Amino acid sequence: ATEAQRAGDIVRRMRSFARLPLSEVAAVDADALVRETLPLLEPLARQHQVTLDVRPHGTLPPVHADPVALQLALVNLACNAIEASAES
Secondary structure, three states: OHHHHHHHHHHHHHHHHHHOOOOOOEEEOHHHHHHHHHHHHHHHHHHOOOOOOOOOOOOOOOEEEOHHHHHHHHHHHHHHHHHHHHHO
């Protein structure tokens, strides 16, 4: 039931991403963005038997960026890191 809820949340989040206009720049809380991204990465990390160790900074200033593009970049980097860690 928990995994089904998480999958539903992911689908809802991806649909909301698809509705946002491209290149919408806003002030982004980097720590919050990382926390929001973790649930997307946990299934892949479990599959590859990789532990995600995230230590939020807590005092970073907001970043002015496209939050969707930034999260997609973060997901891409983390997926690459998970897969590379699993291989080593």
